[in-house]
Amino acid sequence: MSSHYGPQYAPAGDVGAALMVVDSRLRSVQRGAGVPDPEEQALAERFIDSLGPESAGDLLDGVCTLVYMFMTWLRKAHEDEGKDVIEYVVPRLVASMGRMPRSVRPEAIPTLAGLVIAAATGLSPSLWREQYGEWTDAEMNALEVTAFLLADHINRITEDPDFATRLITEALSRAEEG
Template sequence: MSSPCDPQHAPAGDVGAALMMIDSRLKSVYDGRATADPEQQQLTDQFTASLGPQGARDLIDGACTLIYMFMRWLQLAHESQDKDVIEYVVPSLVASLRQMPKSVRPEAIPTMAGLVVAAGTGLSPSLWRRQYGDWTASEMNALEATALLLAEHINRITGDRDFAIRLISEALSGSTQD
């Protein structure tokens, strides 16, 4: 039986823009900066301000698509070693989000854990979240942080700082060729 949260029913959103934002944040982290450089932050702020309501929804859906794709990759990697992705990924994600009190509000953490569990069980994070109402402002930083932490987790597993971004970029370029 098909779920109303099945990924085939979900909007992909603006995956390219979401990927660009996560890539920028990863580079900041790897360069040892706690925050993006001011020029990069200004460009990001200008970009998000120019989106409008539909563009913002597309960016959010794009971030959810990234979370789904990252969790799908992590699921395959963990299953190849007879491990449960939820058991190994969610606790460390929640612990990391809790260590970010200036960026991630505590009330957003259960929602992010739910998004990741939804993705880890084959459901669309955006459709799963939609059933609980509109996104809140306090969830926006948490959503970005969740996608960032999953990408960084993949990079750590592979020993390649660009692996997660390249994984999605290659999937996107492959989908445009089909």
């Protein structure tokens, strides 16, 4: 049975911009100690500051699409191993967010855990979240952290520091061709 929260009913948003933000964070961590490149961080901050209300909404939808795509890949990878993605990914994600109190406020963690579980079960994260009203300030940064942590997790299990980014860019290329 189809759900009203299925991804086919959700806007994809600006996946390219969302990937740029997540990839920028991944690269800053790969450089060591999580110290961002000042020039790269300034560019990302100027980009985010330049977004109007519609563009900001597109970016949020884009990050939700990344979460959905990452969780879909993780679900398939775990199913191939006879494992449940929710059992293996969500506790690690929640624990990681809990260790990041300056980046992720504690009140945002349950919502983002629910959002990831929604994605793991085939629901659109943006539509699932929409039923609870507007995004809160606490959830904004936590959503970016969630996409980053999922991408980092994929990169670690594939032992390829660019796998998650390549996964999305290849999917975008296929979508443009089709």
